[in-house]
Amino acid sequence: GESVGLHLPTLSVQEGDNSIINCAYSNSASDYFIWYKQESGKGPQFIIDIRSNMDKRQGQRVTVLLNKTVKHLSLQIAATQPGDSAVYFCAESGGGGFKTIFGAGTRLFVKA
């Protein structure tokens, strides 16, 4: 069945280091992938997205990589800051937002 999973439920990094959060997806028909950030007590916030016709997309301090061969998605955060501490969700969609499937999330801890 369709599923979006995460390799690590918790990630702890030192402030200033780069963070990599991984995600596996199983639906090869998914053509749109999104990363959301959820801070404690708040709703998810869109970070960056990528479509299936791309392998890489960069934003401000964030990069998303898509490997369709192994159905793997990753989020890289450069120079991780304390404000990056949150739960990060990957999600996949088949082209309609109401079909979006969310993963369980990875909690990122940033040590000062």
Added chain:
Amino acid sequence: NAGVTQTPKFRILKIGQSMTLQCAQDMNHNYMYWYRQDPGMGLKLIYYSVGAGITDKGEVPNGYNVSRSTTEDFPLRLELAAPSQTSVYFCASSHVGYQETQYFGPGTRLLVL
């Protein structure tokens, strides 16, 4: 813009009680969604709407009802609350044509005892 707003922030219900979770957006989005988030889990879609007067079931609709009389508002109704409905509920909205980018409200934490 206030974005997506939800009320209340927190509510305790007794088993069998009913309540309505309110959601409003001021971004003129046609698409709106209700999700629930259980501890340590991802978001599960309850109901969604593609415009005023149009709603459809998501992955976990049982025990809930929705209505969409205006573009701005998308209330979620819980009838006969059960402990299994203890969760955090998020409302979201998105543009037509950009429906994949969803904007979320702050959530309503519901405890059913």
